Amino acid sequence: MIFYQGLDIVDIRRINKLYNKYGLKLLEKILTDKEKNILNSVKDKKVLIEKIANRFAAKEATSKALGIGFSDGITLKNIEVLNDLLNKPNIKLIGAARKRFVYLKNKKKNEILSISLSNERNYAVASVNIIFYW
Numbered sequence: 001m002i003f004y005q006g007l008d009i010v011d012i013r014r015i016n017k018l019y020n021k022y023g024l025k026l027l028e029k030i031l032t033d034k035e036k037n038i039l040n041s042v043k044d045k046k047v048l049i050e051k052i053a054n055r056f057a058a059k060e061a062t063s064k065a066l067g068i069g070f071s072d073g074i075t076l077k078n079i080e081v082l083n084d085l086l087n088k089p090n091i092k093l094i095g096a097a098r099k100r101f102v103y104l105k106n107k108k109k110n111e112i113l114s115i116s117l118s119n120e121r122n123y124a125v126a127s128v129n130i131i132f133y134w
Helices: 012-022 024-030 033-039 045-065 095-104
Strands: 002-011 079-083 089-093 110-120 123-133
Touching: 002 012, 002 045, 012 024, 012 045, 012 123, 024 033, 024 045, 033 045, 033 079, 045 079, 045 089, 045 110, 045 123, 089 095, 089 110, 095 123
Parallel strands: none
Antiparallel strands: 002 123, 079 089, 110 123
16 A cells, blocks of 8 residues: 655635635636636635635645645646535546646556545645555
């Protein structure tokens, strides 16, 4: 078994400041179209900012789990955080992030890509685990 982990914490107040300053431009920079569509339904600004912070932390944690951060063409939009029917977050890797994941994965291995998101008052945290097993 091979295990990769990424962890990130974000100050929600920082995301709030950025959102107040840049508005939709911030969302354009860090979210995919699917993520933006999901967040469009959130009417409560506090909840919206928390969700943006969670996704930002998740993208940072994922880039760390991939072992190279945001380099080699990996951008925030190459990592998509969506929720299943039970509201459990899932990660979809796109473009350069997917390419890096495939590079890490040997054809003989199976994989688990898991994520956990949480926020408390002023902070959002994300933990991402990539496990390859035979």
